[in-house]
Amino acid sequence: MTAWSELGEEERRLFIAESEELVDTLESGLLALERGEVDAGLVDEIFRAAHTLKGSAATAGLEGMAGLTHAMENLLDEVRAGRRSPGSGEVELLLRAVDFLRETLAAVAAGEHPPEPPEALYAALDAAVAGGETAAAVPASTVAGTTPDTGATSDTGAGSTGNGRTASAPQSQPAARADWRVEAQLDPECPMPAVRALQVLLALEPLGEVVASDPSREAIEAEWSGRVVRVWLRGGDREAVGAALRSIPDLTRVRVEPAAPPSPQRQARSAEDRTIRVDVDLLDRLLNLVGELVIDRGRLARVGQRLAERNGAQDLAEELSRVTAHLGRVTGALQEVVLKTRMLPVAYVFRRFPRLVRDLAAQLGKEVELEVSGEDTELDRSLLDVIADPLLHLVRNALDHGIEPPEERLRLGKPRVGRLLLSASQEGHHVLIRLEDDGRGIDPDRVRATAVRKGLLSPERAAALGDREVLDLLFAPGFSTASNVTDVSGRGVGLDVVRKNVEGAGGRVEIESTPGRGTAFVLVLPLTLATLRALLVRVDRDVYAIPLASVAEVLQVEPAGVTSLQGRWATTVRGRVVPLFWLRQYAEPGFRPGRPARPVLAVLVHHQGRWVGLVVDRLLGEQEVVVKGLGRLLAGVRGLSGVTILGDGSLALILDVPALIACLAADAARDAARNPSDASRDPGPASSRDRGSPAETGPAGGEPTPPRETAATA
Amino acid sequence: MPNPAGDRQEEQLVLFRLADEYYGLDIGCVREIIVWQPVTRVPRTPPFIEGVINLRGQIIPVIDLRRRFGLPETERDRSSRIVVVEIASVVTGLVVDAVSEVIRLPTSAIEPPSEVLAVDAAFIRGIARTDQRLIILLNAERILDHAEQEALAAGAAAATEAAAAATGHGGGDGDERGTS
Numbered sequence A: 001m002t003a004w005s006e007l008g009e010e011e012r013r014l015f016i017a018e019s020e021e022l023v024d025t026l027e028s029g030l031l032a033l034e035r036g037e038v039d040a041g042l043v044d045e046i047f048r049a050a051h052t053l054k055g056s057a058a059t060a061g062l063e064g065m066a067g068l069t070h071a072m073e074n075l076l077d078e079v080r081a082g083r084r085s086p087g088s089g090e091v092e093l094l095l096r097a098v099d100f101l102r103e104t105l106a107a108v109a110a111g112e113h114p115p116e117p118p119e120a121l122y123a124a125l126d127a128a129v130a131g132g133e134t135a136a137a138v139p140a141s142t143v144a145g146t147t148p149d150t151g152a153t154s155d156t157g158a159g160s161t162g163n164g165r166t167a168s169a170p171q172s173q174p175a176a177r178a179d180w181r182v183e184a185q186l187d188p189e190c191p192m193p194a195v196r197a198l199q200v201l202l203a204l205e206p207l208g209e210v211v212a213s214d215p216s217r218e219a220i221e222a223e224w225s226g227r228v229v230r231v232w233l234r235g236g237d238r239e240a241v242g243a244a245l246r247s248i249p250d251l252t253r254v255r256v257e258p259a260a261p262p263s264p265q266r267q268a269r270s271a272e273d274r275t276i277r278v279d280v281d282l283l284d285r286l287l288n289l290v291g292e293l294v295i296d297r298g299r300l301a302r303v304g305q306r307l308a309e310r311n312g313a314q315d316l317a318e319e320l321s322r323v324t325a326h327l328g329r330v331t332g333a334l335q336e337v338v339l340k341t342r343m344l345p346v347a348y349v350f351r352r353f354p355r356l357v358r359d360l361a362a363q364l365g366k367e368v369e370l371e372v373s374g375e376d377t378e379l380d381r382s383l384l385d386v387i388a389d390p391l392l393h394l395v396r397n398a399l400d401h402g403i404e405p406p407e408e409r410l411r412l413g414k415p416r417v418g419r420l421l422l423s424a425s426q427e428g429h430h431v432l433i434r435l436e437d438d439g440r441g442i443d444p445d446r447v448r449a450t451a452v453r454k455g456l457l458s459p460e461r462a463a464a465l466g467d468r469e470v471l472d473l474l475f476a477p478g479f480s481t482a483s484n485v486t487d488v489s490g491r492g493v494g495l496d497v498v499r500k501n502v503e504g505a506g507g508r509v510e511i512e513s514t515p516g517r518g519t520a521f522v523l524v525l526p527l528t529l530a531t532l533r534a535l536l537v538r539v540d541r542d543v544y545a546i547p548l549a550s551v552a553e554v555l556q557v558e559p560a561g562v563t564s565l566q567g568r569w570a571t572t573v574r575g576r577v578v579p580l581f582w583l584r585q586y587a588e589p590g591f592r593p594g595r596p597a598r599p600v601l602a603v604l605v606h607h608q609g610r611w612v613g614l615v616v617d618r619l620l621g622e623q624e625v626v627v628k629g630l631g632r633l634l635a636g637v638r639g640l641s642g643v644t645i646l647g648d649g650s651l652a653l654i655l656d657v658p659a660l661i662a663c664l665a666a667d668a669a670r671d672a673a674r675n676p677s678d679a680s681r682d683p684g685p686a687s688s689r690d691r692g693s694p695a696e697t698g699p700a701g702g703e704p705t706p707p708r709e710t711a712a713t714a
Numbered sequence B: 001m002p003n004p005a006g007d008r009q010e011e012q013l014v015l016f017r018l019a020d021e022y023y024g025l026d027i028g029c030v031r032e033i034i035v036w037q038p039v040t041r042v043p044r045t046p047p048f049i050e051g052v053i054n055l056r057g058q059i060i061p062v063i064d065l066r067r068r069f070g071l072p073e074t075e076r077d078r079s080s081r082i083v084v085v086e087i088a089s090v091v092t093g094l095v096v097d098a099v100s101e102v103i104r105l106p107t108s109a110i111e112p113p114s115e116v117l118a119v120d121a122a123f124i125r126g127i128a129r130t131d132q133r134l135i136i137l138l139n140a141e142r143i144l145d146h147a148e149q150e151a152l153a154a155g156a157a158a159a160t161e162a163a164a165a166a167t168g169h170g171g172g173d174g175d176e177r178g179t180s
Helices: A009-034 A040-059 A063-080 A088-109 A121-133 A140-146 A193-207 A217-222 A238-246 A266-271 A281-308 A314-342 A353-364 A382-400 A406-411 A444-453 A458-463 A467-473 A495-504 A657-674 A678-682 B065-069 B140-169
Strands: A180-186 A209-214 A228-234 A251-258 A343-345 A368-373 A378-380 A420-427 A430-437 A510-514 A518-526 A529-537 A542-547 A551-557 A560-563 A568-571 A576-582 A600-608 A610-616 A618-626 A640-645 A650-655 B010-018 B021-026 B031-036 B049-054 B058-064 B081-087 B092-098 B098-106 B123-128 B133-138
Touching: A009 A040, A009 A088, A009 A353, A063 A088, A088 A121, A088 B140, A180 A193, A180 A238, A180 B123, A193 A209, A193 A217, A193 A228, A193 A238, A209 A444, A217 B049, A238 A251, A238 A510, A251 A568, A281 A382, A281 A618, A343 A382, A353 A368, A353 A382, A368 B140, A378 A382, A382 A420, A382 A430, A382 A495, A382 A518, A444 A458, A444 A467, A458 B140, A467 A510, A467 B140, A495 A510, A510 A650, A529 A610, A529 A650, A542 A618, A551 A610, A560 A576, A576 A600, A576 A657, A600 A618, A600 A657, A618 A640, A640 A657, A650 B049, B010 B092, B010 B133, B021 B098, B049 B092, B058 B065, B065 B092, B081 B098, B081 B140, B092 B140, B098 B123
Parallel strands: A368 A420, A542 A650, A576 A610, B021 B133, B058 B092
Antiparallel strands: A180 A228, A180 A251, A209 A228, A343 A378, A420 A430, A430 A518, A510 A518, A529 A542, A529 A618, A551 A600, A560 A568, A568 A576, A600 A610, A640 A650, B010 B021, B010 B098, B031 B081, B049 B058, B081 B092, B123 B133
């Protein structure tokens, strides 16, 4: 056994990373238990986490941690064996132990001396185990039914003898040499468990070599009062074992199985054997290299095209094109794999919140129910790192300032228990993380007043701001609506930092709030910081990349097919009205397209279940592009999700189609609002009398409503 | 502002020209100076943001300092440069008319900006006089902070508007109900 201080840097890091995951599992399991989700699988999972922690703590030479996890394991084993139903007292106790484990890990991470577990905690755990012994035992038949075999080596009952703390953790693989693992369950009413256990050992000894047993022979002879005896036996066979044990009284169940595979824990371990931990920096470098490769592949393809145009080089060009195509497939696959290695479910970030919310709510005297959904949604690892702190901040905010105390809620006619919804979902190329509370909401007037008081705005400007713009003030540096800075959320990090972090990663933060009803923050994040297939288009001198996933098809629209609706242009595609936006309007907001005299090229994109046409000058082809962020300065730009470097080193802006359409639609709406009387006028030189009904034939309607062909008089 | 030369009571400045005035940037924040190259414009940004360039694989935003300071615009020519500054690990390019030299300046020669200058006082760290030249010392950090604020505000305003339009109607038909 090594001392913790002798661990190498790498070992220490691995130990911490692994242990943190296990502590997380332990904690989320305990919280689920507290919510009443008692099932054998769950208890088992918690037990296994504690057990594995014990093993690795012992290996790392962290005796305090090993001892404490051992005590936890004892209590959990009682629960697992059905002798103890996990009440809030037990869960609280175990959670306190979890806190200690975290402290230990933090100390180890910081290179400090790990703390000693408090005596009181041991005493409480031991007492809980002892209490469990005297509690009414569950009939053996149920025990058998609800206790799946885990193959874990536990020291059942050892805690009650008071030696739980000092007992060194048993080897995690006590019986690598064993052929059989024998488990005998004793009748809970059995008056002399130690005698029966010894009988089991004695009966098995003649059959082969007893490699290990749990409890050990010494423990049995000292004083033992557990209910499960496990023996690892080398040699012998299944029938002989069964026969040898048959004559021993008070055994309610005997299980004999090969010592090696089918135990679930072993299986889990073999899966672990096939995974390795990789430094994220390495993955980052790998991704960058793949990115370079993708760019070079694009260049190679261009060289091939040029070669093909040259006389006498046809065969070379053809071969180059074949090689390039193959290279393309390989790079594509490589890229996919690299990206996949970087994806993690958001659960990695989400799972700390149940505990956090529970503790914070208690601390603030609030009652809050946290509902989490979409934890399986995957996100690039680096983005998970980015959102962890902002989310933490938002959750704290919601509990501190959003959700009201129970009495206030009742007075307002709201349910006593506040609700906090944390969800993740994927929408197109984005992952949305939404945190919604049903609390006070944000009062725009209070925000205005605060902004003025803090000198961020003049009273006149504040008054002139719309309510939505006012909400945006929350993100201004140095702004905090909390009238009193509290221990919970007044830590100097404001929403401005939240926004900065999220936008720095190419995402954005949106906020919705209704006073008295609640607030929702939405983090809109790119799926990955990686690459995508895009359609390259040219408008004037600008090149844009439209993510292929958004593109439905490309159309040539004849002038006669362009109709006017509500002062806007549209066309009809297979009976559906498709609004047309000139992409030029994006870079030149003042541009007003007239009725086209020649056919126009429209890229049909999906938008909210409809089609919208983006009119472009030219198509440049389809290409894999490496997404690069626009950087902090330009993170807030609407309509773009990044930029990419083309084969010739020039840049193309990658369009964020939903935001772009929203942007163009907003322009049009503003135009219409500015000149309401013009709504009937044709957007261009042409004119139209057709106003239709706004509700049905709004330009983004795209409904299969037959468009009333307008008097296309141009 | 990092002031590595402070101990020696001296500062090293990169001197550049903008509309016939001399400006100085602390050399500590200047990463490199490159010849002006065509910039890819980025729509819907404040006018002083010229766009982005590809600096050996890194995408960096470029700010037109003339426009930033409200000075008259001119044609770019062979002496136009992009001063690439790095502050708090954020790299940004600043377009200037010409870079003249790197000078050392005794800290004592730097005075607070007292005169009325063409440039917003918020961007100025001080002024210095040498060889009958007036040098305006810029606070690059402040310039970038402001740029960032304004760019974000522009984006946020667009977002607000778009959201309003979206709430009003999917395609915006002039109905702006969604503003609350």
